[in-house]
Amino acid sequence: MRKSTSSKTKYLNPYLGGVLLGLILLAANFISGRGLGASGAIKSGVVTAVTAVNHSAAEKSTFIKEYMESHSGSPMKNWLVFEMLGVLVGGFLSGALAGRLKLQVEHSPGITSNKRLLLALTGGILFGFGSQLGRGCTSGSALSGMAVLSLGGFVTMMAIFGTAYGLAYFFRKNWI
Amino acid sequence: MKPLFWLAIFVIPLGLIIAAVPQNTTHPYKLSATELLNEANARTQFISPETVADLIVKKDPTLQLIDVRSRDEYEKFSLSGAIHIPITDLLSEENLAQFDQDVKMNVFYANSTVVANEAWMIIRQLGYSNIYVLEGGLNYWFETILNPGIPSSTSADEEFAKYDFRKAAAQALGGGTVSALPAEGNAAPAPRPAIKAVPKKKKAAGGC
Amino acid sequence: MGPLAINEIISENTNLFLAFVVGIGFGFVLESSGFSSSRKLAGVFYGYDMVVLKVFFTGAITAMLGLLFFSLFGWVDLNLVYVNPTYLTSAIIGGVIMGVGFIIGGYCPGTSFCGLSIGKLDALVFIIGLFIGVGIFGAGFNWWEGVYMAEFLGSPKISTALGLTDGVFALILILVALGMFRGAEWAEKKFPRAEY
Numbered sequence: 001m002r003k004s005t006s007s008k009t010k011y012l013n014p015y016l017g018g019v020l021l022g023l024i025l026l027a028a029n030f031i032s033g034r035g036l037g038a039s040g041a042i043k044s045g046v047v048t049a050v051t052a053v054n055h056s057a058a059e060k061s062t063f064i065k066e067y068m069e070s071h072s073g074s075p076m077k078n079w080l081v082f083e084m085l086g087v088l089v090g091g092f093l094s095g096a097l098a099g100r101l102k103l104q105v106e107h108s109p110g111i112t113s114n115k116r117l118l119l120a121l122t123g124g125i126l127f128g129f130g131s132q133l134g135r136g137c138t139s140g141s142a143l144s145g146m147a148v149l150s151l152g153g154f155v156t157m158m159a160i161f162g163t164a165y166g167l168a169y170f171f172r173k174n175w176i
Numbered sequence: 177m178k179p180l181f182w183l184a185i186f187v188i189p190l191g192l193i194i195a196a197v198p199q200n201t202t203h204p205y206k207l208s209a210t211e212l213l214n215e216a217n218a219r220t221q222f223i224s225p226e227t228v229a230d231l232i233v234k235k236d237p238t239l240q241l242i243d244v245r246s247r248d249e250y251e252k253f254s255l256s257g258a259i260h261i262p263i264t265d266l267l268s269e270e271n272l273a274q275f276d277q278d279v280k281m282n283v284f285y286a287n288s289t290v291v292a293n294e295a296w297m298i299i300r301q302l303g304y305s306n307i308y309v310l311e312g313g314l315n316y317w318f319e320t321i322l323n324p325g326i327p328s329s330t331s332a333d334e335e336f337a338k339y340d341f342r343k344a345a346a347q348a349l350g351g352g353t354v355s356a357l358p359a360e361g362n363a364a365p366a367p368r369p370a371i372k373a374v375p376k377k378k379k380a381a382g383g384c
Numbered sequence: 385m386g387p388l389a390i391n392e393i394i395s396e397n398t399n400l401f402l403a404f405v406v407g408i409g410f411g412f413v414l415e416s417s418g419f420s421s422s423r424k425l426a427g428v429f430y431g432y433d434m435v436v437l438k439v440f441f442t443g444a445i446t447a448m449l450g451l452l453f454f455s456l457f458g459w460v461d462l463n464l465v466y467v468n469p470t471y472l473t474s475a476i477i478g479g480v481i482m483g484v485g486f487i488i489g490g491y492c493p494g495t496s497f498c499g500l501s502i503g504k505l506d507a508l509v510f511i512i513g514l515f516i517g518v519g520i521f522g523a524g525f526n527w528w529e530g531v532y533m534a535e536f537l538g539s540p541k542i543s544t545a546l547g548l549t550d551g552v553f554a555l556i557l558i559l560v561a562l563g564m565f566r567g568a569e570w571a572e573k574k575f576p577r578a579e580y
Contacts, residue, residue, distance in 0.1 A: 014438035015179045015565075017417030021439060022446020024409045029451055030459070031394070031402050033387030034466040036410055038493035039514070046518045062529065063522035079403045084497055086407020091501030093408070094415035103503040106422055113506075120422075120506040123489015124496070124513015125520070127482050131493065132521040133532060134478020136468060138486075139494040141475075143440060145468040147447035149541040149550060152470030159479020164487040168429035171487050175426045176577075180569065184562050187445060191555035194452045199549050 009100055025147055032079060035144020038087075039131035041080040043067070048075045108175050119174060134159070206303025221296050222311040223283055226338065229321050229345035232256050240280040241310075244295045245287065255285065255317075256349070263295050275304040285310035285317075322346050386460035411498055420498040422490030422506060429487060431575040434568035441561040448554050472535035489513065 012020075028036055047067050051058040058064045067075065095101045107116035131137040134156045136145065142160060145153015207215075215221065231239040232255070241258035243250045250260040261271050263286075275282060284292035284307070292309045299307050310317065319325070324342035327335035385391070389399040417439050418424040427433025454460040486492060491499060491510045499507025521528075543553035 011418040011435075012413075012416040013179050014417060014435045015183045015442050017413055017435075018439040018442020019183075019446050020413045021410070021417075021443035022448075022450065024406060024413060025443060025447035026450035026454070027409075028403075028406045029447070029465050030386040030454065031388050031406070032399055033390040033464055035447075036406070036494070038497065039518075042493060042511075042514045042518050046515055046522060049515075050519070050522070061522060061525065063525035077400065079400060082400045082403040083407035083410065084494075086404040086409075087411035087414070087494065087497045088501045090408035090411025090413075091415040091420060091498040092411075094412045095420065095502030098416070100415075100420070100502050103505065105505045106499075107506065108423060116506050117509050120489050120491070120509040121513045121516075123485045123487075123491065124510040125485070125517040126513075127485030127489060127492060127510075128514035128517020128519075129521045130478045130481030130483075130485055130517070131514075132478070132518055133474045133528070134482060135471065135474065137482065137494065138440075138492040141468055141479075143444055144447075146444040147451060148462075148465055148467045149448065149543050149553065150468035150470070151537070151540045151542050151545050152472075152475050153468045154542050155470065155472065155475045156479040156482075159476050160483045160486060163480045163483025164429055167484060167487050172430065174488075175423065175490070176430055176432070180562075180565050183442065183565075187449070187558055187562070190449050190453075191551075191558040194449060194456070194551040195549070195555035197456060197551060199551065 010098060021143075022147075025144060028083075028144075029147070034079065035140065035147055036083065037080050037136065037140030037144060038084060039128070039137040039140060041078070041084040042128060043132065044075045044078045044081050051075075110176070111174055115174075207301045212297065212301050215300065216297065221293075221300070221307065221309050222289075223281075223308040224311050225317045225320050226341060226345070228255075228283060228310060228317075229342070229349060233345055233348045238280050240274075240282050242274075242282055242284050242295075243286070244284050244291055249287075253314075255314075258285070263291055266295055266298060272302075275299055275302075275307065278306060281306050281308060283308045283310055286313050288313040288315050321349060385458070386454065387464055390464045391461075410494070411501060414495060414498045415502065419495040420502050420504065420507070422495075422499065422504070425492075425495060426487070426490045427577070431571035432577040434572055437568050438565060441564065445554075445558055445561055448557070452550055452554060467539040467541065469539045470537040471533065472537060474532050474534065477531065485517075 011017075025036055028034065047058075047064050050061070050064060071078065092101070105113040105116055107113055111119075127137070134141060136142070136153070136156060138157070138160060141150075141153045142157030146157065228239070228241070239257070241255045243254050243258045243260045244263040244266070246262055247260065250258075250262075254260070259274075261274070265271055284295045286292040289309060289312060292313060296307055296309045312320075321342055324339055324346060327339050385393070388394045389396070394402070414420070418433075418435050419439070424433050424435055428436035451460065451462065451465070455462045482492070489510050491507060493511075493514055496507045496510045496514070500511060525532075541550065543550045546553065548556070
């Protein structure tokens with residue numbers, strides 16, 4: 001696996017990026033009455049996949065039944081799914097313009113790529129589970145929740161960042 | 177540091193302004209003045225006492241009578257099944273919840289039409305549907321339903337049919353002393369207004 | 385006027401199409417700010433790269449101010465905008481689990497899509513993990529349904545919970561955030577790392 005390059009790449013000034021992000025979030029609220037999100041699209045994907053592959057299990061699942069009850073039509077015809085498809089396109093465009101397109105496993109020089117992949121998988125599983133329990137991820141709950149002053153969003157955000165900060169010391173070898 | 181400085185310069189004044197300005201908690205008007213005037217002129221919000229009487233007699237569950245007079249007046253006499261929302265409390269949150277639906281016909285009534293019509297106008301302008309006004313109020317109700325006047329012999333057939341119906345209704349609703357024949361087939365009660373389905377107030381979905 | 389879709393000024397299909405367009409903007413800005421790199425994202429926890437803090441809070445403040453001003457001008461009806469509900473128990477526990485996932489995996493769902501879009505294979509693996517995690521949650525739903533539904537407080541706003549008006553809270557948040565940004569700049573000077 002190629003090691004990540006150490007050549008400098010140009011990123012947007014973070015404050016400018018933040019303002020732009022805020023404007024996009026504002027647009028989402030103005031147009032659709034809701035904020036941004038991400039984990040819900042994964043949920044739609046899981047519901048679709050399970051229903052397609054094993055219909056009887058889907059019938060018995062409370063999780064899927066509740067989802068179908070509150071969403072009419074196909075689970076993939078969903079605001080978040082369309083948004084995440086847009087994210088893929090937008091990210092690609094930005095990466096292409098900045099010359100950051102590259103197939104790679106990005107990892108700190110201190111660990112191997114295989115270790116990185118294992119960590120990514122573990123992190124993903126935990127995050128996937130947690131996002132369902134917390135009714136949102138950093139985009140949907142924390143960012144969008146903050147913008148509308150939601151208490152639940154704020155609490156989830158504090159829990160995510162607080163925990164990560166608290167455990168950071170134990171995982172420092174993976175990053176620094 | 178420079179970008180942070182400019183961010184602060186821009187954002188702090190905005191924050192000060194938004195903190196100082198009182199919050200906008202009014203419910204926006206959904207109907208324009210022209211739209212409301214057109215509806216008021218068309219007088220479609222009126223519902224005749226015969227229709228209401230018919231609904232009461234038939235025990236129609238979609239009828240919801242609303243007494244907008246004072247509590248004393250309401251307690252002294254009210255129509256069967258009526259709830260009490262004095263016009264002074266019309267815009268409280270719980271009372272507004274009564275109007276945000278498409279299952280019942282809310283019919284305002286008072287002693288005459290004036291106050292009930294005021295209530296209708298305010299609620300209608302906030303965008304709610306399925307709101308009506310009892311034509312003539314309780315005064316007309318007493319005249320027509322509870323003590324129906326006998327039409328003179330030269331009146332049209334409809335008048336007689338109406339009279340028969342009213343007598344029957346009066347008996348059912350506890351007014352008048354004349355026993356009457358049950359109303360004829362094509363007797364008066366106007367077809368009750370259809371309940372307008374309110375496009376389910378789209379609650380924004382969200383989160384993740 | 386707004387929200388457009390709720391007031392039926394635009395159709396549901398237009399809404400979905402615009403969701404796609406909003407997503408493009410979201411993805412573009414995230415990637416341009418560096419959120420496609422797990423190392424940059426994790427940097428906020430070690431001080432060497434505070435981009436997450438800066439972008440996140442600037443974004444939240446901008447959107448918050450935007451919504452409040454729009455409401456002031458009557459351009460949006462805030463009563464119709466979705467406010468995340470508060471289920472206290474699951475909000476905290478879910479957040480903690482996500483925090484562990486974040487420090488281990490270095491991504492969150494939105495940023496992992498960004499990473500995937502420029503070819504990061506660890507982002508792809510993270511996304512696979514997301515599917516598995518959601519699947520596990522769904523499969524065992526009956527076991528944790530109780531926790532999931534516990535302590536439902538409705539959809540309170542932070543400002544109401546603190547007894548402040550929205551505007552005052554916004555101002556306080558702005559000042560706090562600016563303070564944090566100062567701190568962030570100091571941290572980045574103290575723990576520098578090469579850009580990647």
